[in-house]
Amino acid sequence: MVKKLFIIFVALIAFISVATFTIGQTNSEKQIKNTTTTTLKNDRKSKDDLYSQIELFSYSLTTIQSDYVDELSPQELIYGSLKGMLASLDPHSQFLDPEEYTELKTETEGKFGGLGIEISIKDGLLTIISPIEDTPAWREGLKAGDRIVKIEKDMTKDITLSEAVKKLRGKPGTPVTITILREKPFELKEYKITREVIHIQDVKNTQILEDNIGYIRLTEFREDSAASFRKALNELTEKGADSLILDLRNNPGGLLTVAIKITEEFLPAGEVIVSTKGRRASQNSITLSNNKSHLIDWPVVVLINEGSASGSEILAGALKDNKRAILVGEKSFGKGSVQSVIPLPDGSGLRLTTSKYFTPSGESIHEKGIVPDVVVPFIDLGKLEKEDDTKQKVEDVFENIEKQEKNQTQTKQEKSEEEIRFKKTPEEIHQILLNDNQVRAAINVLKGLRVYKTFEKNKNISTPTQP
Numbered sequence: 001m002v003k004k005l006f007i008i009f010v011a012l013i014a015f016i017s018v019a020t021f022t023i024g025q026t027n028s029e030k031q032i033k034n035t036t037t038t039t040l041k042n043d044r045k046s047k048d049d050l051y052s053q054i055e056l057f058s059y060s061l062t063t064i065q066s067d068y069v070d071e072l073s074p075q076e077l078i079y080g081s082l083k084g085m086l087a088s089l090d091p092h093s094q095f096l097d098p099e100e101y102t103e104l105k106t107e108t109e110g111k112f113g114g115l116g117i118e119i120s121i122k123d124g125l126l127t128i129i130s131p132i133e134d135t136p137a138w139r140e141g142l143k144a145g146d147r148i149v150k151i152e153k154d155m156t157k158d159i160t161l162s163e164a165v166k167k168l169r170g171k172p173g174t175p176v177t178i179t180i181l182r183e184k185p186f187e188l189k190e191y192k193i194t195r196e197v198i199h200i201q202d203v204k205n206t207q208i209l210e211d212n213i214g215y216i217r218l219t220e221f222r223e224d225s226a227a228s229f230r231k232a233l234n235e236l237t238e239k240g241a242d243s244l245i246l247d248l249r250n251n252p253g254g255l256l257t258v259a260i261k262i263t264e265e266f267l268p269a270g271e272v273i274v275s276t277k278g279r280r281a282s283q284n285s286i287t288l289s290n291n292k293s294h295l296i297d298w299p300v301v302v303l304i305n306e307g308s309a310s311g312s313e314i315l316a317g318a319l320k321d322n323k324r325a326i327l328v329g330e331k332s333f334g335k336g337s338v339q340s341v342i343p344l345p346d347g348s349g350l351r352l353t354t355s356k357y358f359t360p361s362g363e364s365i366h367e368k369g370i371v372p373d374v375v376v377p378f379i380d381l382g383k384l385e386k387e388d389d390t391k392q393k394v395e396d397v398f399e400n401i402e403k404q405e406k407n408q409t410q411t412k413q414e415k416s417e418e419e420i421r422f423k424k425t426p427e428e429i430h431q432i433l434l435n436d437n438q439v440r441a442a443i444n445v446l447k448g449l450r451v452y453k454t455f456e457k458n459k460n461i462s463t464p465t466q467p
Helices: 002-034 037-067 074-087 098-109 136-140 161-168 225-238 256-263 311-321 394-407 426-435 437-462
Strands: 094-096 111-114 117-122 125-131 147-151 175-182 187-194 196-199 203-210 213-218 243-247 272-278 285-288 300-304 326-329 337-343 349-358
Touching: 037 074, 074 094, 074 349, 094 098, 094 161, 098 161, 098 337, 098 349, 117 161, 125 136, 136 187, 147 161, 161 175, 203 225, 203 426, 203 437, 213 225, 213 437, 225 256, 243 437, 256 272, 256 311, 272 311, 300 311, 300 437, 311 326, 326 437, 426 437
Parallel strands: 213 243, 243 300, 300 326
Antiparallel strands: 094 349, 111 196, 117 125, 125 147, 147 175, 175 187, 203 213, 272 285, 272 349, 337 349
């Protein structure tokens, strides 16, 4: 078995050598005119280092195969090493075994089993980007920014995204217990949530709030989102809307192409929507609007918060930088990297970060987020909570969990109206929106724009004509 494994790795080294040589030939042809001798030497040194490290890897692998206490198959060793390698890059890169790769391909279809949360690794902790509306997680009251510190009895310290997804998903109707750390107020809560097949409604609560101000809530970017959004705009037009509040709060993103298509509704052809930059020139791109019809010229306010991520940050950033909308709310999540999904021959795949997103003004989104023009912290419908600025390091969080669990008596969670919105009638939803302090701020901004435009119009009319 050891000899067989060694032969496999010799073949792997040979394959990489040929591939590197081929790439080197292609690059060399391009570098004849543009690259100095020093750069070529550095390239050769880098390749030599790669060969030596592959030899080290091969030696370690064969040693584990022959001497480790339990016998492991070559696939187990290779898969394990690939998972570790990808996990060491960043929280969003990961190796996907065939089962995980198949699951990833179904995620954008708008129907899958689970709790209804988008997750990421932030500050070393498994973090909820946002709960998806009308899902088990949303109904239980999970919030953007909650840290998942335990899944069942297992701590999530050093867990990868793929491992977390595998633990959280399961057969619809089965329960899973998770422990949440919430920083404000600082508390530890345990939730037992029953998994469901997640049906996602992307465009919600389309209505006129008041004074012809339209409102659309966009919860995700899925395959049919652009068509649903266009339908919602047409509906508001028929109702007499002349301005718009676009609510992207707790929108975790989704399909980039769909986010771009919706952004085009507001930007004329030729305006920059987003750019990407990577290590190679082939990974750099600038996306421009192609919209030559259906252009919405209403005044627009976009609502964002810490649960707005990825595609929603691209949309918000594009409208902000192109002076097409005013952003109101709180700073977004800051998920601005591009993952390319690369299939592998055995049905597995790589989810690899290959570039980062930049707004039209050249600002990076990744780990920075989008800062709104008007910062308005959300007030939970009049329920004022005491601010607790207690912060702990990652290692302290997990060291203190068991102690806190023993001392804490679980009480029935009081859910705010914001969290149980799914139980409300359309009339009640309308009133809740009008009482939402961030929505109220957006309405006031739009009304202020109307007053300003009136002043400008009157000023132009009253200005005397020069002889």
